[in-house]
Amino acid sequence: MNDNNSMAYAQSDTAQNESAQSSPVQNNSIYAQSSPVQDSPSYTNMPLLQLNDLCKRYPGMGSYMSVFHMNLIIPRGRIIGLLGPNGCGKTTLIKMINGLLTPTSGSVLINGMAPCPATKKVISYLPERTYLDNGMKVSQMVSYFADFYEDFSTEKAYGMLGALGISSDARLKTLSKGTKEKVQLILVMSRQADLFILDEPIAGVDPAARDYILRTIITNYNPGSTILLSTHLISDIENILDDVIFMKNGSLMLYTSVDSIRSQMGKSVDTYFREVYAC
Amino acid sequence: MLGKLLKYEWRGLRFPFLVMMIVLASTTVLTCSVIYTINPNYNEAIPWYSSMALMFSIFLYYFGLIGCSIGLSLIIVIRFYNTCYTDQGYLTHTLPVTTRQILHAKLIAAFVADVLMVLAIAISLFLIIQVTLHHILSFIPEFTYADLMWEISRGIGEFEEIFGIRIGLYFAYLAIYSLIGTIANIVTLFGCVSLGQLYAKHRIIGAILAYFIVQFILQVLAYFASLPMYARMLGTSYNSDFSFFGLMSPTMNLMLFFSVALAVFMYFANMHMLTKRLNLE
Known part of the structure; x- marks a missing residue:
């Protein structure tokens, strides 16, 4: 894993990554430590997620790369925070993992396979947007997920809907934005996927809903699965994270365990994040 | 998976399709009803309200037909755009199916809807022609519907x-x-x-x-x-x-x-x- 990190930094030699290179993190001893990947007993020859020299450049953006030579191996059984400021490439990275964007170069491997129907079977993805069909009823969306995903638990979904008092007969267009987000999260978390990718799951919801969402994530978390969680609201999620990935200007800055940050730096992830990304 | 995609694709199209069928059926019934109010006997003047009603219903029917055929194409295209390229695309493209299956499901559902619409329009036109012929022939005792069919069969020959x-x-x-x-x-x-x-x-x-x-x-x-x-x-x-x-x-x-x-x-x-x-x- 350290090799992967080293590669990411070694290749961060363009102007867009100069700031990342000069960040305080670079001089930090965390890099010298063993990564959480090595600590994981389930790290095998077939990692859950592997990024190999991954780059993404959008058309019309000149030479700027939204994701820049990123190398990463994500093991099973971890809750990982994908952290970074706006525009650092988190969502682009997530889209590439989900097969929603084609990399400019490099590769994404999930269970050793490039994004394809087989990899989509094992990834449960919550985008930052509401992707549900507003014309459908909640129960129809549950049936939709049950039809397409073999690992979807209808009982679990209805249980969570009932606990939140969301009527399964309600049409999605009649629900508030926050309730729609909850429905979406319930659908995503009712799967027994290998990899859960949650893009900003707690952004734009009230603190009570935020608590519920985090509780749902933890309650429905299968120890054999990995959750990759992107957010700005670090203080809210810090306590549930095993590891963190810091991104800056499309590059991987840091991939380490939360415990390492706390023990080595004597700081919370939130405090450390503020230092690293101080404007 | 193609079958499941088709099921949901059809579900997405069926409501607007049903609305258009109702519009088509309503304009057909209205036009047929108005045709019956016309007295085509050449020696009697057609009342102004009757001719106005006929013109109005023909216009309505014409725009109904155009609206249904163009409307269906629009609905098919908008659904394709919404489910593939807007927020709903996040769901569509993360389903465990191939892109080819997604495209084929949309093509097949749209094709079925188009064919059904053509059949519905053909039936509607057939009904209006039949009603018109029967109504006109009811004013010409010396020329029956059977005579007309015989003339048509000669034409086909x-x-x-x-x-x-x-x-x-x-x-x-x-x-x-x-x-x-x-x-x-x-x-x-x-x-x-x-x-x-x-x-x-x-x-x-x-x-x-x-x-x-x-x-x-x-x-x-x-x-x-x-x-x-x-x-x-x-x-x-x-x-x-x-x-x-x-x-x-x-x-x-x-x-x-x-x-x-x-x-x-x-x-x-x-x-x-x-x-x-x-x-x-």
Whole structure:
């Protein structure tokens, strides 16, 4: 894993990554430590997620790369925070993992396979947007997920809907934005996927809903699965994270365990994040 | 998985389709009812309100037909755009299915809806013609419906002589022509939406622009396709060897060929945009 990190930094030699290179993190001893990947007993020859020299450049953006030579191996059984400021490439990275964007170069491997129907079977993805069909009823969306995903638990979904008092007969267009987000999260978390990718799951919801969402994530978390969680609201999620990935200007800055940050730096992830990304 | 995709695709189309069926049925019933209010007896003046009602119902029916056929195409295209390129695309493209299956499901559902709409319009026209004929014939005691059918069957007997093809073959040709044309049209419309994605900041305008460019190209091709027809028409002035079908068929075949060629191009454009160039906002 350290090799992967080293590669990411070694290749961060363009102007867009100069700031990342000069960040305080670079001089930090965390890099010298063993990564959480090595600590994981389930790290095998077939990692859950592997990024190999991954780059993404959008058309019309000149030479700027939204994701820049990123190398990463994500093991099973971890809750990982994908952290970074706006525009650092988190969502682009997530889209590439989900097969929603084609990399400019490099590769994404999930269970050793490039994004394809087989990899989509094992990834449960919550985008930052509401992707549900507003014309459908909640129960129809549950049936939709049950039809397409073999690992979807209808009982679990209805249980969570009932606990939140969301009527399964309600049409999605009649629900508030926050309730729609909850429905979406319930659908995503009712799967027994290998990899859960949650893009900003707690952004734009009230603190009570935020608590519920985090509780749902933890309650429905299968120890054999990995959750990759992107957010700005670090203080809210810090306590549930095993590891963190810091991104800056499309590059991987840091991939380490939360415990390492706390023990080595004597700081919370939130405090450390503020230092690293101080404007 | 294709079956499941088709199920949900049809579910997405069926409500607006049903609304259009109701509109078509209502305008058909209204037009038939108004036709019955007209007294076609030549020696009696038609009341002004009756002729106004007839004109109004014919206009309504005409716009109903146009609205249903254009409306269905719009609904199919909007659904394709929404489910593939807007927020709903996040769900569509993360389903454990191939892009080809997604595209095929949308094509098949749209094709079925289009064919059903054509059948519904044909039935509606048939009903109106039948009602009109029965109503008119009720004022002409000396000429019955059976007489009319006999005249029509005589006309059918002369069809081959005039058109240069047997009536059964001609309608089979038209049916196959229409089915292929319908598929080509759907693929082309989807292709325009997909090509519109290249214009990242104004994707809808891009799609409309792509549609007009495609129509322009088709018009230019139609001009070239009509050349054999004109050549044969000029030739017919001196030599009357060409039947009506003989005159028309080269142009129709060429136009079908151009439409299919364009559709094949658009199919691959769709696949390319949905796989390699997908960039959801």
